[in-house]
Amino acid sequence: MSEHSTKDSHDLQLLENQLCFPLYAASRLMTRAYQPLLARFQLTYPQYIILLILWEDAPCPIGHIGARAILETNTLSPLLKTLEKQGWITRTRSVVDERVVMVDLTDKGHAMKQECACIPQELYEQTDSNAEDLATVKAMLNQLVTQLQETM
Amino acid sequence: MSEHSTKDSHDLQLLENQLCFPLYAASRLMTRAYQPLLARFQLTYPQYIILLILWEDAPCPIGHIGARAILETNTLSPLLKTLEKQGWITRTRSVVDERVVMVDLTDKGHAMKQECACIPQELYEQTDSNAEDLATVKAMLNQLVTQLQETM
DNA sequence: AGAGATAGTATCGAGCGCGATATAAATCAA
DNA sequence: TTGATTTATATCGCGCTCGATACTATCTCT
Numbered sequence: 001m002s003e004h005s006t007k008d009s010h011d012l013q014l015l016e017n018q019l020c021f022p023l024y025a026a027s028r029l030m031t032r033a034y035q036p037l038l039a040r041f042q043l044t045y046p047q048y049i050i051l052l053i054l055w056e057d058a059p060c061p062i063g064h065i066g067a068r069a070i071l072e073t074n075t076l077s078p079l080l081k082t083l084e085k086q087g088w089i090t091r092t093r094s095v096v097d098e099r100v101v102m103v104d105l106t107d108k109g110h111a112m113k114q115e116c117a118c119i120p121q122e123l124y125e126q127t128d129s130n131a132e133d134l135a136t137v138k139a140m141l142n143q144l145v146t147q148l149q150e151t152m
Numbered sequence: 153m154s155e156h157s158t159k160d161s162h163d164l165q166l167l168e169n170q171l172c173f174p175l176y177a178a179s180r181l182m183t184r185a186y187q188p189l190l191a192r193f194q195l196t197y198p199q200y201i202i203l204l205i206l207w208e209d210a211p212c213p214i215g216h217i218g219a220r221a222i223l224e225t226n227t228l229s230p231l232l233k234t235l236e237k238q239g240w241i242t243r244t245r246s247v248v249d250e251r252v253v254m255v256d257l258t259d260k261g262h263a264m265k266q267e268c269a270c271i272p273q274e275l276y277e278q279t280d281s282n283a284e285d286l287a288t289v290k291a292m293l294n295q296l297v298t299q300l301q302e303t304m
Numbered sequence: 305a306g307a308g309a310t311a312g313t314a315t316c317g318a319g320c321g322c323g324a325t326a327t328a329a330a331t332c333a334a
Numbered sequence: 335t336t337g338a339t340t341t342a343t344a345t346c347g348c349g350c351t352c353g354a355t356a357c358t359a360t361c362t363c364t
Contacts, residue, residue, distance in 0.1 A: 012272035013265070015204050015220065019286055020182050020275075022293035024201065025222050027179035028351075029300035030172050035352095046320065049176065052167050063342060068167065070177045073343050075321050081344095082319090099329050099342040113165070120164035123172075126303045127296065134171055137292045140285060141174035148181035151278045180321075187322095198350065215312060225313050227351055233314095234349085251312040251359045 033126055037119050041112065047083055048116070050076075054089065055113045059104035061094070070149070088112065185278055189271050193264065199235055200268070202228075203257075206241065207265045211256035213246070222301070240264065 008014065015021050031045045038048055053068050054060070066076050080103060083089045088109040094100040127134070160166065167173050183197045190200050205220050206212070218228055232255060235241045240261040246252040279286070 012276075013204065013269055014208060015201075016294075018204070018272060019290045019293075020186065021201060021204075022290055022297050023175070023179045023182050024197075025297045026293045026300065027175045028222065029297060029304070030175050032304060032352085033300055034172065044319070045176075049167075049173060052165065052170070052173075056166060061342080070180065072322065074323080074345080077344050079320080097330070097342085101343065117165055120170060124164075127299050129296065129299060133292060133295075137289065137296065138171045138174055140289045140292075141171075141178045142168075143285075144279065144281065144289065145174050145177045145181060147279050147281060148178065148185055152181070152184060184322085196349070213312080224352070226315080226353080229314050231350080249312085249360070253313065 033123060034119070037122055041115065042086065046071075046075075046079060047088075048119075050079060050083060051088065051109065051112065051116070054103065054105050054109065058089075058109075059102050061100045061102055062091075063100070065103060070145075083109075185275060186271070189274055193267065194238065198223075198227075198231060199240075200271075202231060202235060203240065203261065203264065203268070206255065206257050206261065210241075210261075211254050213252045213254055214243075215252070217255060222297075 009017060011017060034045050034048065038045060043051070049069055050065060053065050057064060057068070062073060062076055062080065065080075066072060069076070071079075080089065080091060084091050087106055090104050090106060092102050092104070094102050124131075124134070161169065163169060186197050186200065190197065195203070201221055202217060205217050209216060209220070214225060214228055214232065217232075218224060221228070223231075232241065232243060236243050239258055242256050242258055244254050244256070246254050276283075276286070
């Protein structure tokens with residue numbers, strides 16, 4: 001409480017007292033951790049996220065992918081174009097509503113699901129946190145995501 | 153457990169069962185939340201992170217900023233060049249070791265600390281999580297950051 | 305002192321993320 | 335039905351992030 005104190009756990013302007021920084025750092029480090037596992041498939045991390053969604057929901061419109069990934073079309077359009085060019089997906093304009101572009105997996109895209117099945121396990125082995133802690137963080141982050149989405 | 157189940161809480165390949173996605177989403181949403189608060193100062197979120205570090209540690213070498221922000225010089229160099237151009241900081245080659253560039257705050261940069269003091273509070277008011285939960289997430293993320301840094 | 309190794313910073317290229325804007329199709333209102 | 339609004343997607347430009355590489359300064363070893 002002294003004014004000469006160099007560390008104040010209540011000073012919100014200190015980096016270590018902010019939630020935003022570990023969020024920012026952990027997200028980048030997580031992306032780095034995935035990168036070597038994805039490189040053998042020539043996939044980037046955002047591309048992998050899109051495939052995760054498609055393995056659950058394909059075929060589906062671009063808007064649906066955007067809603068799940070929390071990404072706008074200005075990010076998704078070039079991303080999907082690349083995935084199509086590399087043979088993972090197809091993009092087809094809907095005939096019932098020509099504004100909609102339906103995205104589906106190619107055979108190669110479907111097959112990749114099995115190839116990538118080992119990745120989550122491989123990655124969790126790099127963090128020696130126990131499963132409970134990771135589940136707690138995950139649940140709390142999901143709640144935070146929901147709140148931040150509501151206020152925007 | 154049925155093979156016909158559409159939701160399996162143990163299937164690590166589902167987006168909702170992965171830690172990486174809420175981390176990725178929360179980090180981007182947090183950046184979006186900061187953006188309107190920083191826009192009035194013409195600051196981006198990464199630039200704000202650098203200033204947070206400098207308000208604690210300036211003057212200091214670029215390498216020190218990189219170590220705290222977990223950013224390499226390929227990211228920091230252009231970022232710091234922009235901050236210098238906009239008058240927040242100065243960059244000076246050390247005379248005792250000419251490899252080192254010392255970064256310091258300008259008067260404008262120092263003054264900005266008071267201007268930005270309200271930002272953390274303004275932001276926390278946007279999340280209606282209780283303080284304990286946020287502190288728990290923060291602590292767990294810091295632990296995750298440490299672990300991910302060690303394994304890389 | 306000289307040669308090789310190491311350290312600190314900068315540059316380049318590619319992909320991501322997003323605000324702003326555009327375009328075409330579908331819907332709604334009068 | 336026409337005109338206005340909304341919806342779904344795409345394009346553009348800028349800043350961030352990072353792997354690969356380069357450059358200079360310092361250090362180490364002989």
